[in-house]
Amino acid sequence: MKASILTIGDELLIGQVLNSNVQWISERLTAIGVTVTRHLSVGDEMDEITGALRFLQSSCDILIIGGGLGPTHDDLTVEALSRYFKIPLRYDEEWVGKIEEFFKSRGRPMTENNKKQGYLLRDAVRIDNDCGTAPGQFLMEGRTRIFVVPGVPHEMKSMMDRVILPKLLNDPSLGSTRILKETLLTSGVGESALAQRIEMDVERIRNIEGMSLAFLPSNTGVRLRLQMRASTPEEEATFRSEFTALEKACGSDAYGIEPGTIEECVHRLLMDRGETLAIAESCTGGLVSQRLTRIAGASKILRGTLIPYQTELKTRELGIPATLFEQSGVVSEASARAMAENIRTKWGTTWGLGITGYLGPEGDAFAPGGTVWIAVARENRTLAREFHFENHRERAQERAAAYALDSLRRALT
């Protein structure tokens, strides 16, 4: 099956917004064996949209149309579809009721212009939006399956995952070739060290027809993406066994499989052991705690966090003597150890995590800008490690938080 993707919005054409939706949709469609042949973006203009429909419709079995579903006057997608396909609109009372509820649950009044989002194409099936007010739509026109989705990425993604992709997977016209893809997550190890560790596997994978391996480094670790076109059970088995071999070769550097995160891994390890954590984080400013609390049920493992951003709080709240800072520096092994140990005993948890650093540009006589010390404490044992990051606050915060979670993970396994 061939697909085209039409995205609508002036913000794309003036270059204000990067069109990440079209990449996301393309990746998902490709994975289920659909061939994407055209991406087209046009502005919020009636003639442009109808012209785009004319160009795309004849050549595809699937047409995904994203954007232009908002409540304002420049949102023209539904009207353009109505004109081009000569299908009148219908007013969906039920959906307007849901929009009203949506606003009510947020304690805000629904405005008059939101009612516009209650108009659907007469022949279309509504696709519910579970996180916004613009409904999606599904329509058959000749042999073309047309799906209309909002431009807001998470609303679009939810509709694709809940409704559109499952529907296409059930479509008998879809062949049996699938793209198998699995991504192994590693942390605490650099790209070249990892490449060396799994050298033999990389060589073997290179020689398997249709299989490829990509190293994807990021601020939070290196991801290894294994990919293969498969249409037989034997090919699927080869893929599985190669992925397992890769996982084994990575050993303790691997912590999970996408879409897992390192915080989920830490959360799970603590839950399994029935243990708790207290954090004293300074330069990361709350990022480690925020990542852990993104997980539902985080209060079962995280007792709490202290962010002693001004040094004096490290003395007052953690009982670290000012003389320690004078002798070793605020950013030092001694400081990180004391933070981890003292927050642990203060709040009576199994584990204590201490993070202190200078994100830069400035440092002090003890530690230059970019230095971060991370310590992990349990009863009678504390491990501390020093890191140096580039002088870019946001990236340094992210990398420090990732290494802190990785240090905790390694101590837990």
Add this chain to the structure above:
Amino acid sequence: MKASILTIGDELLIGQVLNSNVQWISERLTAIGVTVTRHLSVGDEMDEITGALRFLQSSCDILIIGGGLGPTHDDLTVEALSRYFKIPLRYDEEWVGKIEEFFKSRGRPMTENNKKQGYLLRDAVRIDNDCGTAPGQFLMEGRTRIFVVPGVPHEMKSMMDRVILPKLLNDPSLGSTRILKETLLTSGVGESALAQRIEMDVERIRNIEGMSLAFLPSNTGVRLRLQMRASTPEEEATFRSEFTALEKACGSDAYGIEPGTIEECVHRLLMDRGETLAIAESCTGGLVSQRLTRIAGASKILRGTLIPYQTELKTRELGIPATLFEQSGVVSEASARAMAENIRTKWGTTWGLGITGYLGPEGDAFAPGGTVWIAVARENRTLAREFHFENHRERAQERAAAYALDSLRRALT
């Protein structure tokens, strides 16, 4: 002048690569007064490329074609142009000499297939590639200026900046039009409520020739982008005065102009007043603190943060009596007020910020999942407000953090 951008490459259609080139080119063209009307991407197939040329050529004065200029058999751009426009190819000995030099300077041998990159359209002017082997080309076809550039981003950007944009700027058809653009940042107000507040301005702006206003909602607030094509000082003055009017109409809902952030606004307000802040944030898990500490010098205004993730810490560290939670609930006005007031007095700061909520899915008898209370305390005065967010942890955390910063900003102004 109207422009279309055609990008060619299977890697775009399978979603392997994010098409950032098209955004970059669009932004540059828009800035010099060109109107981009279409973005189209097709794969490395002859019929698809010629079909794309047919669709785009008739409707534009400028056509930028990117990608498909490599040395391999699936790079078809030049051949497709030759077929579609019926222009034979010529072999550019001089460019092949440059390719040879390019390889020699890198100590690598030139491969035979690189010679393919020496073929140009007979009627085209070569655009030199100063960091790669694929030459760009410029061609007039009817009224359309066609530019062919490589898909490698830095090679494309170099050609655009060195040759193509200067050439367009000198084109008499471009005229003296410039695009003026300014984005007003608002927070703490929804899109529809904001639209209602500035209804009259929106109406007035709609009637000004060449001016447009876009509402860009996000998790952290609604941005208002005012844009105008201007070619005279009078038009520029109109733009300025409309932007000022818009700013005024938004009143306290506006906090700055892009690329500012609300945390920068709060930071600046506190710095100006020489005041300090202490935070007790629970459900946001450290996000408010992390956003503030992204700013260099945050330790001058932020004394520290307590994240009492388990309720018992709210009693132990903030002295909030357990009876308050039993009577009013952990997520309640009384709880948020006590958090803000007690962290302020505990650490002796000018301001205290308290955030407590259930991100969901679960809540309790006092507050359903999605409820968040935010309180801002100063000496003798505390303001508290209730919010309801959707049951999606990460987004609810982001929105709660944005509203917390907004509450602080409003209290400071």
